[in-house]
Amino acid sequence: MLDERKLAVLRAVVEDFVNTNEPVGSKALADRHRLGVSPATIRNDMVALEEDGYITQPHTSAGRVPTDKGYRLFVDRLSSVKPLSGAERRAIESFLTGAVDLDEIVARTVRLLAQLTRQVAIVQYPSLTRSSVQHVELVPLGGQRLMMVVITDTGRVEQRVIDGLGEVDADAVSDLRGMLNRAIAGLHLAAVPGAVEDLPRQVPEENRAMAISVLSVLLESLVERHEEKIVLAGTANLAAVDFAASLRDVLEALEENMVLIRLLGEAKDPSMLTVRIGAENFHEGLRSTSIVSADYGVGNQSLAKIGVVGPTRMDYPGTMGAVRAVARYVGQILAGQ
Amino acid sequence: MLDERKLAVLRAVVEDFVNTNEPVGSKALADRHRLGVSPATIRNDMVALEEDGYITQPHTSAGRVPTDKGYRLFVDRLSSVKPLSGAERRAIESFLTGAVDLDEIVARTVRLLAQLTRQVAIVQYPSLTRSSVQHVELVPLGGQRLMMVVITDTGRVEQRVIDGLGEVDADAVSDLRGMLNRAIAGLHLAAVPGAVEDLPRQVPEENRAMAISVLSVLLESLVERHEEKIVLAGTANLAAVDFAASLRDVLEALEENMVLIRLLGEAKDPSMLTVRIGAENFHEGLRSTSIVSADYGVGNQSLAKIGVVGPTRMDYPGTMGAVRAVARYVGQILAGQ
DNA sequence: AATTAGCACTGAGGACCATGGAGTGCCAGG
DNA sequence: CCTGGCACTCCATGGTCCTCAGTGCTAATT
Numbered sequence: 001m002l003d004e005r006k007l008a009v010l011r012a013v014v015e016d017f018v019n020t021n022e023p024v025g026s027k028a029l030a031d032r033h034r035l036g037v038s039p040a041t042i043r044n045d046m047v048a049l050e051e052d053g054y055i056t057q058p059h060t061s062a063g064r065v066p067t068d069k070g071y072r073l074f075v076d077r078l079s080s081v082k083p084l085s086g087a088e089r090r091a092i093e094s095f096l097t098g099a100v101d102l103d104e105i106v107a108r109t110v111r112l113l114a115q116l117t118r119q120v121a122i123v124q125y126p127s128l129t130r131s132s133v134q135h136v137e138l139v140p141l142g143g144q145r146l147m148m149v150v151i152t153d154t155g156r157v158e159q160r161v162i163d164g165l166g167e168v169d170a171d172a173v174s175d176l177r178g179m180l181n182r183a184i185a186g187l188h189l190a191a192v193p194g195a196v197e198d199l200p201r202q203v204p205e206e207n208r209a210m211a212i213s214v215l216s217v218l219l220e221s222l223v224e225r226h227e228e229k230i231v232l233a234g235t236a237n238l239a240a241v242d243f244a245a246s247l248r249d250v251l252e253a254l255e256e257n258m259v260l261i262r263l264l265g266e267a268k269d270p271s272m273l274t275v276r277i278g279a280e281n282f283h284e285g286l287r288s289t290s291i292v293s294a295d296y297g298v299g300n301q302s303l304a305k306i307g308v309v310g311p312t313r314m315d316y317p318g319t320m321g322a323v324r325a326v327a328r329y330v331g332q333i334l335a336g337q
Numbered sequence: 338m339l340d341e342r343k344l345a346v347l348r349a350v351v352e353d354f355v356n357t358n359e360p361v362g363s364k365a366l367a368d369r370h371r372l373g374v375s376p377a378t379i380r381n382d383m384v385a386l387e388e389d390g391y392i393t394q395p396h397t398s399a400g401r402v403p404t405d406k407g408y409r410l411f412v413d414r415l416s417s418v419k420p421l422s423g424a425e426r427r428a429i430e431s432f433l434t435g436a437v438d439l440d441e442i443v444a445r446t447v448r449l450l451a452q453l454t455r456q457v458a459i460v461q462y463p464s465l466t467r468s469s470v471q472h473v474e475l476v477p478l479g480g481q482r483l484m485m486v487v488i489t490d491t492g493r494v495e496q497r498v499i500d501g502l503g504e505v506d507a508d509a510v511s512d513l514r515g516m517l518n519r520a521i522a523g524l525h526l527a528a529v530p531g532a533v534e535d536l537p538r539q540v541p542e543e544n545r546a547m548a549i550s551v552l553s554v555l556l557e558s559l560v561e562r563h564e565e566k567i568v569l570a571g572t573a574n575l576a577a578v579d580f581a582a583s584l585r586d587v588l589e590a591l592e593e594n595m596v597l598i599r600l601l602g603e604a605k606d607p608s609m610l611t612v613r614i615g616a617e618n619f620h621e622g623l624r625s626t627s628i629v630s631a632d633y634g635v636g637n638q639s640l641a642k643i644g645v646v647g648p649t650r651m652d653y654p655g656t657m658g659a660v661r662a663v664a665r666y667v668g669q670i671l672a673g674q
Numbered sequence: 675a676a677t678t679a680g681c682a683c684t685g686a687g688g689a690c691c692a693t694g695g696a697g698t699g700c701c702a703g704g
Numbered sequence: 705c706c707t708g709g710c711a712c713t714c715c716a717t718g719g720t721c722c723t724c725a726g727t728g729c730t731a732a733t734t
Binding site for chain 4: 025
Binding site: 100101134135137139147149151155157159160161233234235236238239240246247248251252254255 | 437438471472474476484486488492494496497498570571572573575576577583584585588589591592
């Protein structure tokens with residue numbers, strides 16, 4: 001049904017359209033690609049490809065443009081991830097080394113990815129759930145307030161102010177801190193709820209209320225708001241593209257963190273590159289964009305995702321290469337921290 | 338030179354142009370505003386206003402458009418800050434209360450401001466320099482590493498990992514923590530460098546190296562990266578506007594945090610509303626935008642700035658009202674924290 | 675059976691032009 | 705000093721024509 005040559009034609013159509021942003025015709029194809037056949041033959045193939053829904057014409061007597069289905073086939077079977085050039089790899093390295101803390105690692109990563117791909121880059125903060133508790137700190141803030149700081153082994157710090165405790169006794173806080181750390185330090189976050197269940201009973205009567213408040217805030221801060229934190233860069237790159245949907249819709253979608261999180265989360269095959277093309281994205285405003293995403297983490301434990309958002313008409317091999325490379329480097333940096 | 342009526346004409350031109358985004362002619366003005374004179378008279382006034390550089394025509398036989406200078410006069414003398422409606426004030430209140438930590442306060446504030454003004458909102462994190470140290474925490478991370486957490490009275494938390502310390506002794510860390518807190522807790526950040534100067538000498542010989550490392554990281558984290566943190570929202574609102582400069586340039590400028598920080602920092606009159614119009618902005622890409630900014634803080638101590646970026650053709654009274662109101666509310670929330 | 679050359683046909687986009695209308699500047703009269 | 709009147713300007717709109725890239729089809733060729 002789709003012989004070798006038809007696939008070659010599809011590949012050529014995608015590549016040319018990505019380059020020129022103009023519908024590509026049979027003549028142009030015959031010239032620029034060594035397909036070894038005449039334009040007429042290519043036309044015949046194009047008809048077949050169009051019947052199968054891989055390409056389409058904007059109007060009669062125009063060249064062809066790939067459909068989402070066409071891009072899908074291209075990504076799945078006609079292209080391979082393009083490794084970065086040596087210069088690019090060196091750029092990544094020098095860009096990422098020298099970051100002093102997690103915030104800076106993330107900030108640099110996202111800018112780097114945006115620059116490499118010339119598109120919008122998204123980086124999700126390392127998930128809390130997969131990491132373990134390094135230390136819990138409780139600090140009396142004066143008045144009836146307390147600050148709780150949870151430090152994880154991935155370098156992430158979560159802090160909360162706990163209010164309305166009544167009188168806060170420094171010794172009681174200190175005791176509670178000790179108990180807490182003995183109970184959960186080193187533990188996987190997922191294991192924390194179980195480990196603290198019994199704690200209130202071990203606390204002397206008069207401080208039990210405080211302990212319960214602290215624990216509830218702790219659990220809440222672990223359960224909620226985990227993978228919520230996301231950073232963007234390169235939105236300016238969108239201005240150069242003209243979208244089928246309005247630019248406004250795309251920008252709006254990008255500001256909805258929850259949308260982005262779901263988007264990254266929907267990876268088909270974890271720990272691999274995922275590409276979602278056009279209408280495959282559930283979100284209205286992103287119908288004319290594609291998203292290339294990947295997991296990153298230390299070892300083979302995935303901590304979070306990074307990704308790139310661009311027009312469906314994007315350089316998939318190059319973008320995939322950049323995303324994969326950056327994901328790997330971030331993993332290394334994180335492991336080295 | 339500029340009598341009452343000419344000023345009224347200028348005001349009318351600005352208001353109409355902001356509403357319609359089309360050059361406004363003498364006839365339209367006479368109709369829509371009760372100026373009490375005929376179009377011909379208005380035309381004469383317009384000639385005068387144009388000679389003085391307050392308005393201009395895109396081309397002969399078109400209506401007039403305000404220049405930057407015209408907007409400047411309008412803002413300075415012809416308009417007053419428009420107070421928010423009751424509904425809007427209630428919206429602010431319900432939107433800002435219930436934020437659990439500083440991150441969330443800032444995040445909500447910026448979204449709120451973007452929504453109220455339908456433009457791009459910028460919020461700077463409360464400056465460290467003006468606040469004082471609540472507590473310093475040192476946490477051994479295992480290996481040769483240490484985490485330092487500085488908590489300030491404005492709820493901001495700064496953390497750093499300190500590496501390459503050689504063997505870390507838990508007791509020594511505990512001692513150092515105690516000394517540090519005794520030395521600087523409650524102190525204004527600006528006073529910290531002076532207060533820790535002598536500390537290393539009080540540390541036993543064998544731990545002095547560690548103390549010096551810790552202190553240098555502490556000082557560094559206080560001096561650098563202070564007002565660097567900035568949050569944006571509402572970039573999607575830019576898509577609706579058509580800029581003289583390309584949208585891309587504007588988006589690029591907005592991604593440059595340093596540019597924004599300088600921009601906000603250049604407030605003419607601290608603790609007041611500042612408006613910078615068009616070419617008054619030093620940055621190329623922002624030549625066709627205006628920026629309305631204000632300080633916020635607790636009491637009359639300014640902690641940082643918030644602002645709005647939009648086309649020069651913006652609703653200045655309304656935007657100024659929103660910025661002022663939000664700045665005040667944030668101050669209150671921060672004070673209540 | 676597949677490929678190719680030839681050819682008539684299609685539709686978008688650009689150049690060109692005419693027209694209408696909003697807006698101006700200026701002058702003379704109130 | 706204001707106003708009505710008037711001639712003038714120039715943009716925007718819309719229609720027409722033409723070009724041209726690209727198509728689909730058919731007949732010839734391999």
